[in-house]
């Protein structure tokens with residue numbers, strides 16, 4: 732029996748950092764499902780087409796190239812916005828659902844060839860749609876201001892000349908699209924542990940998560 736951890740929450744709440752640490756701690760394969768939506772969004776943008784255009788987005792999702800998952804362009808703010816547009820299209824979500832479920836059912840081996848103990852997937856609908864039977868569900872959130880400040884700091888550290896008001900606005904737009912879409916909107920599963928990271932360090936979030944997980948295992 733392999734362990735599945737479902738980790739959901741809005742942008743810049745600290746999901747990725749926590750997921751990587753939990754994957755290392757419990758020896759789990761890690762899938763950042765946001766990267767799939769980002770890759771689809773960027774593939775459509777590169778054709779000069781609006782990512783909200785359904786037929787182009789569905790075609791890109793159905794022929795998604797794994798090499799795009801490592802492309803730096805998917806990490807840009809434009810990539811995030813494009814991701815949330817393609818993510819609102821039900822047929823795009825359907826095309827990516829099988830991919831995510833296959834990963835959870837048969838996690839790839841580690842680079843040293845060792846079998847993994849299971850998988851951790853992070854995203855917006857892992858606990859509600861992709862892996863509703865996961866024994867462990869975490870919902871990582873934080874106030875809009877805390878998340879925008881973190882993203883702003885990250886961009887500044889990368890040397891990207893960011894404007895705080897713009898970062899905040901982008902995040903508000905993306906949250907609204909993710910929460911209001913008709914299919915698989917961002918919401919905590921009723922059986923998820925909700926952690927508000929607004930005033931927590933990454934270490935405190937990790938400690939709270941492993942205390943909870945170890946009680947269930």
Ligand code: C5P
Nearest residue numbers: 742764765766768814815818854855856
């Ligand atoms: O997590 P990340 O910010 O990289 O996700 C980018 C976008 O992809 C999100 O804003 C959301 O619209 C979409 N997404 C989704 N479902 C997931 C993961 C990401 O709709 N499971």
